[in-house]
Amino acid sequence: MKYTKEHEWLKMDGVVATVGITNHAAEQLGDLVFVELPNEKRAVSLGEEIVVIESVKAASDIQAPADGTILEVNKNIVEDPNLVNSDPLGAGWFFKMEITDPSILDTMMDEAEYLDFIS
Amino acid sequence: MITSLKTALHDIHQALNGRFITYAGYEMPVQYSDGVLQEHKHTRASCGVFDVSHMGQILISPGSGSEEDLTRSLEMLVPSDLFSLPENKQCYSLLTNSSGGVIDDLIITKCKDYFFLVCNASRKSLVFEHLRLRLGEAFKVQLLDNRALFAVQGPLSDRVLTRFSSHLSDMNFLDFKIVQILGTECWVSRSGYTGEDGFEISVENSRAEAWFKEILSCKEIKPVGLGARDSLRLEAGLCLYGNELSETITPVEADLGWVIHKARRVGGSRSGGFLGEEIILRQLNSGASQKRVGLLPIGRAPMRAGCKIFGDKHSSTEIGSISSGGFSPILNKPISMAILDTTFSKPGTKVCVELRGNRLLADVTCLPFVSHNYKSKKGNA
Numbered sequence: 001m002k003y004t005k006e007h008e009w010l011k012m013d014g015v016v017a018t019v020g021i022t023n024h025a026a027e028q029l030g031d032l033v034f035v036e037l038p039n040e041k042r043a044v045s046l047g048e049e050i051v052v053i054e055s056v057k058a059a060s061d062i063q064a065p066a067d068g069t070i071l072e073v074n075k076n077i078v079e080d081p082n083l084v085n086s087d088p089l090g091a092g093w094f095f096k097m098e099i100t101d102p103s104i105l106d107t108m109m110d111e112a113e114y115l116d117f118i119s
Numbered sequence: 120m121i122t123s124l125k126t127a128l129h130d131i132h133q134a135l136n137g138r139f140i141t142y143a144g145y146e147m148p149v150q151y152s153d154g155v156l157q158e159h160k161h162t163r164a165s166c167g168v169f170d171v172s173h174m175g176q177i178l179i180s181p182g183s184g185s186e187e188d189l190t191r192s193l194e195m196l197v198p199s200d201l202f203s204l205p206e207n208k209q210c211y212s213l214l215t216n217s218s219g220g221v222i223d224d225l226i227i228t229k230c231k232d233y234f235f236l237v238c239n240a241s242r243k244s245l246v247f248e249h250l251r252l253r254l255g256e257a258f259k260v261q262l263l264d265n266r267a268l269f270a271v272q273g274p275l276s277d278r279v280l281t282r283f284s285s286h287l288s289d290m291n292f293l294d295f296k297i298v299q300i301l302g303t304e305c306w307v308s309r310s311g312y313t314g315e316d317g318f319e320i321s322v323e324n325s326r327a328e329a330w331f332k333e334i335l336s337c338k339e340i341k342p343v344g345l346g347a348r349d350s351l352r353l354e355a356g357l358c359l360y361g362n363e364l365s366e367t368i369t370p371v372e373a374d375l376g377w378v379i380h381k382a383r384r385v386g387g388s389r390s391g392g393f394l395g396e397e398i399i400l401r402q403l404n405s406g407a408s409q410k411r412v413g414l415l416p417i418g419r420a421p422m423r424a425g426c427k428i429f430g431d432k433h434s435s436t437e438i439g440s441i442s443s444g445g446f447s448p449i450l451n452k453p454i455s456m457a458i459l460d461t462t463f464s465k466p467g468t469k470v471c472v473e474l475r476g477n478r479l480l481a482d483v484t485c486l487p488f489v490s491h492n493y494k495s496k497k498g499n500a
Contacts, residue, residue: 030346031156033446034419034453052475054421056155056446057346 002105003114004065009089012105018096019065021053024118026088030055032081037073037095044070044097046104051094053084062094066104072096126172127267127327135342143240145173148344155346159448162313162351163489166273167343168334175243176263176321179250180233184257192254193234197227198370198393200380204229209293209308213370213378214238214246219395219402220366221373222249224358226310228295235295235306237268237319239360266306267327272317272351274492275339280318282337287318292493301326301333312348314355314491353454354447356413356486362424362442363411363456369395371402372458374411374486379403409439410464413486414455416472418479421446421453427473428457428481434471438463441472447488454488455481 002010007025010017021029036052044050044064051062073095077083084092099105109117123146132139137148148170150158161167181189190201199212206229214222223242228235238246247262254260271280280287284300290309297306303326311317322330334340349359358364363373370378382388385400393399416422423444427437444455455472463470466485471478 030150030154033156034421036420052420054446056159056350056448057149059421059423 001111002108003111003117004108005117006063006065007118008062008065010065010105010108012102015099015102016071016096017065017068017099018093020093021062021084021088022114022118023088026085026092029053029060030057030085032084035077035081035084035094037075037078038070040070040073042070044068053081064097065108066097067100068097069100070095070097124173126170127324128170128172128331131328131331132170132342137342137344140345142345143173145240147173148342149346150344151342153341155344155350156448158341158343158347159350161341162273162315162343162347163449164273165341166271166275166279166317166337166339167313167347168331168340169270169272169343169345169348170267170331171270171319171348172267172324172327173240174268175236175238175240175246176266176268177236177238177243177247177250178233178259178261178263179236179254180259180261182257182259186232189234189254189258192258193227194383194389195393196250196253198379198383198396198399199227200382200387200389201227201229201234202389203380203382206231207295209295209310210380211293211378213364213375214249215370215393215395215399216366217394218367219369219398221360221364221368221370222246222366224360224364226308228308230295242360265324266321267324267330269320269322269327269331269334270311270313270317271320271334271340272311272313272315272343273339274316276315276317277494279334279337279339283333290318290494291496292316301330303330309494312355312357313351314357314487314489314493315351316492316494349443350445350448353443353445353456354449354487354489355491356456356488358411359443363458368458369399369402369407371399372407372409372411376403406461408461409458410461411442412457412459412464412466413484413488414441414444414457414470414472414481415484415488416453416455416479416481419453420474420479422455422472422474422479422481426455428459429471429473429478430463432471432478438470449489456486459483 439459
């Protein structure tokens, strides 16, 4: 698993990353009540705001962690946004994307570095 | 760097794992461990306690003037019928400005020979200065910085507080009473900002912590932060200063015409005589061009403060904007309030709200979203 400073996690399978948000981020955001996901097959670039997540109190964005193409989105979290709170590393994943240049992963944190980052 | 102000309960909020934000210069808990959603639901189902000590508590007494003169002078600043306000009774009121806008919304309590006001935290210095300047030297205006304020809100509030005092159950909505509870003088009113039955209790700072702990020991009660306070008041269709109320929105535009009491209206016994009377009374009679309304978004996306509103998908003419918006935990869907062109303000009208570049439909609807549950003389209304 790789982690970004925006509190996203990436699980790699070849050049395809499954992306979600960390436990820490889910806890900070509070109970989610709305999720809006990007369209499948959409080309995205690093830092682009592609997901909207909202709690009772506030709206936030999730950015694309790399350049690439969205392959699949998790429609379950649109139906039940609370999945992101109850299982952020599993059933609460956001999208799968093909990463154009996987070398970007070398710039991301591993778990130990991420835990250090949030402490 | 400016240090944030803290209420007398700050240490307890920390011990309760409160998450802090700075609000109106105060470091306040926006939520505790349970989170906004659970705190909100708990308040509607049972009972929540809120620290609202950041709000302004103001005493106005006759000083060297007479009580009658004080009442007359205060009536020049608000459109309320203060002469008819009985002792130990409160009214919701508005400090107006000369252009018909609102300096602040507040609760005015008529006490024995003085008035007790509770105003917004963000406006309290301004309100204090306004009162001092406008009321003049003769009357004594005090902004109390030695008192904490709690709100106990929810259907079980009465049951909980009855354990501490037998003198509260017979109070009705907007009644006020000074009682001894736990060896402390408490200024208690049956009021709040959630739409639920409940009480607001003012105690001296030195007693605040002991008091709050005692209340929290009741199993029905949970601490509730400012996050749920906002979502509760939005469901109850209540105005928030800075959102639905401002120096440039009149009481009629905020759909608070009922705040202008009969005696102060055209044809009343003391018609007008408050700041901005001309425009406010004219709007009361012939309507205003914009009005506060409730909006129910058609989809699931919350429409929050600042979103622009249009009459249809393509029109370039803005007809209003969202003043408050979020998610209703009780209705399980998004809700908003808006200040909208009166032409579109009829319930059932469809409007388009611009959200992240898209125009989404919303229905104009009646307020409140969740009905009020205040204690009336007939029992729980």
